[in-house]
Amino acid sequence: MCYGKCARCIGHALAWLGVLCIVANVLLYFPNGETKFASDHRLSRFVWFFAGIVGGGLLMFLPASVFIGLEEEDCCGCCGHDNCGKSCAMLSSVLAALVGIAGSGYCVIVAALGLAEGPLCQNTQGQWNYTFASTEGQYLLDRDSWSQCIEPKHIVEWNVSLFSILLALGGIEFILCLVQVINGMLGGICGFCCSRQQQYDC
Structure with missing residues (x-):
C-alpha cells in the first residue's frame, strides 16, 4: 500500500467535504430561502458559531492541501539524508491531520448542540424562544411536536436536516x-x- 496515494485520496475527500459543510452552514442562515430571519437575528445561536464554515470548512482545506501534495513532497534534506524526505513529509502530515481533527470535532460538537437545543422560533403563543430546549433532544423523536413552531415555516425540519448533515x-x-x-x-x-x-534509510 502506498501511504502517499492514500493521503492524496483523503485530501481530495476532505476538500469536497469542506465545501459541503460550508454550503450546509450557509443554508442555515436562510430558512426557506428567506433572509429576514438572519437580519433580525432570529436564528438558532449555534448557527452563528460558524461550525460548518470554519470548523468543517475552511480549517479542513489546510490538511486537504497538505495531504494532496504529499505524493510529490520530498522534504529534501530531512534527517540529514535526501532519501528520508518523504518519510519526514509523511510525519509532518500528522500535524495537519490534528488541525483537521480539531476543526471537524468543533463542527460535530456544535451541530450536536444545535440539534439538541432545537431552533429559535415563534410558538403558538406568538413568543420567540427555544421551544424544544427543555426536551433535551427528545423532540427529534416526536415529529408531532414540531408544529409548535409556526415561524419560520418548517424551521424545525430545516434545522434538523442541516445540522444532521453537518454532524x-x-x-x-x-x-x-x-x-x-x-x-x-x-x-x-x-x-x-x-x-x-522504495525503501528509505534514515
Whole structure:
C-alpha cells in the first residue's frame, strides 16, 4: 500500500467535504430561502458559531492541501539524508491531520448542540424562544411536536436536516483525519511506500 496515494485520496475527500459543510452552514442562515430571519437575528445561536464554515470548512482545506501534495513532497534534506524526505513529509502530515481533527470535532460538537437545543422560533403563543430546549433532544423523536413552531415555516425540519448533515460530514472528516494520523505515522516510520524498490534509510 502506498501511504502517499492514500493521503492524496483523503485530501481530495476532505476538500469536497469542506465545501459541503460550508454550503450546509450557509443554508442555515436562510430558512426557506428567506433572509429576514438572519437580519433580525432570529436564528438558532449555534448557527452563528460558524461550525460548518470554519470548523468543517475552511480549517479542513489546510490538511486537504497538505495531504494532496504529499505524493510529490520530498522534504529534501530531512534527517540529514535526501532519501528520508518523504518519510519526514509523511510525519509532518500528522500535524495537519490534528488541525483537521480539531476543526471537524468543533463542527460535530456544535451541530450536536444545535440539534439538541432545537431552533429559535415563534410558538403558538406568538413568543420567540427555544421551544424544544427543555426536551433535551427528545423532540427529534416526536415529529408531532414540531408544529409548535409556526415561524419560520418548517424551521424545525430545516434545522434538523442541516445540522444532521453537518454532524455527519464533520464525523466523516474526523474519521478521515484520524486515519491520516495513523497513515502518516506508518508512512513516516516504514517509508513513503511499502514497495521493495522504495525503501528509505534514515
